[in-house]
Amino acid sequence: MNPAKLSLIDAEELARRLPMARAIAALDEALRAGLDPEADVPRSVLDVRAGQLLLMPATSSSYAGVKIAAVAPDNPARGLPRIVASYLLMDAATLCPVAMIDGSALTLLRTPAVSAVAVDHLAAADAERLVVFGAGPQAWGHVEAVRAVRPISSVGIVARRPGQAAELVERCRSTGLPAEAVPSQAVSTADVIACCTTARTPLFPAEAVADHAVVVAMGAHEPTAREVDTSLVARATVVVEARTAALREAGDILIPLRAGDVDTGVIAGNLSELVRGAVDVAPGRPKLFKGTGMAWQDLVVAAAAVDGAP
Structure with a gap:
């Protein structure tokens, strides 16, 4: 060398x-x-x-x-x-x-970029309201990435630590993007919801998510941790990076699977199939992209x- x-x-x-x-x-x-x-x-x-x-x-x-x-x-x-x-x-x-x-x-670059690929193929062309759970580096990366593929005009930040939330709000505003700290109920106003947390239990109830919204859940890669609930998995069109990875690591999918609340058919497709137009994205249902991070x-x-x- x-x-x-x-x-x-x-x-x-x-x-x-x-x-x-x-x-x-x-x-x-x-x-x-x-x-x-x-x-x-x-x-x-x-x-x-x-x-x-x-x-x-x-x-x-x-x-x-x-x-x-x-x-x-x-x-x-x-x-x-x-x-x-x-x-x-x-x-x-x-x-x-x-x-x-x-x-x-x-x-910090590739994870939100992967999410943005999914959002670009799942979200409405005029999606403009983004709600982000979390206020760490991945949260900012997802603001930047989703903004690169959709005309985001406002961001709501849901975070446990007010100081971190305020810093991310200011970072968004410094780029000319209106932002504010909001409660979790703000998911009802979102076109795109990015979950960028270390949570081990669901962040919000599925019924709060609008039928047209896209949810990205990327904060967990463990079979026992999840950011979204069973009802959302059952209700949404679910896309994963890869079925093999999701069925090995994605608690958001594995927890309802093991409980018998859904079966593997709940996965509509993987990211490659989505990009190639091979996923049936049903109208009138939210879309869920679950990522765990892959090599x-x-x-x-x-x-x-x-x-x-x-």
């Missing part, structure tokens, strides 16, 4: 190389070109004293890559990020390292950052 040829891409450089709109486009194009999310390698999870270590490898015809992510629940109390990660991108033919990327910044997403975005660098 020649260190002089290894690109080191920190958060600032990643943002310069790959703005949100281009990350969304890269993911959409990869899915249209035939990428199969069902073939993704399952992440390995190791429980450690401070939390969890996640190992997420993926390959394509051009690149191989692996993200090592650490989830440390006590970090925010120490003034540190809850999730920290590193990403190594390698040439597929030789497996020689090509770039080392700030994995936390990569996650192919990191690889696609990392490759786009390297290949598209000016």
Whole structure:
């Protein structure tokens, strides 16, 4: 390995190389070109004293890559990020390292970009009211991402900590986007609802969600945690990143499945099928996109950052 040829891409450089709109486009194009999310390698999870270590490898015809992510629940109390990660991108033919990327910044880019791909194919063209649950980095990323695909004119922030909510409201307003802290009941006014929390139980009742609304639930990747209730899963057109991942990790789907309240047929399609127009999106029903985070997403975005660098 020649260190002089290894690109080191920190958060600032990643943002310069790959703005949100281009990350969304890269993911959409990869899915249209035939990428199969069902073939993704399952992440390995190791429980450690401070939390969890996640190992997420993926390959394509051009690149191989692996993200090592650490989830440390006590970090925010120490003034540190809850999730920290590193990403190594390698040439597929030789497996020689090509770039080392700030994995936390990569996650903060690719996760909302994936959500935005789903929103772009599920939400009404004139969707303008966004309600976000959570006020952390992913919440801001989802504001930015949804705004890239829909004409969002106002944002409501639902958060447990008033200080964090106020900071996110101000960040939205600083970009010219009207925003305010709102109670959870504000979901009834939303065209798009983004759930970006560490909640383990549902954030709002299904009956509060309008028939035309799109709900994105991306805050949990554990079989015992969920952000939306059983009634919403049963009522909505449900799209997942991949059936394999959802049936392995997505508590939002697995909890009602195990209770016998729904069956696997509740999943209308995966993200690839949605992008290719192969999902029957029924009118008069809300839409639910459930994401857990997958390794192919990191690889696609990392490759786009390297290949598209000016």
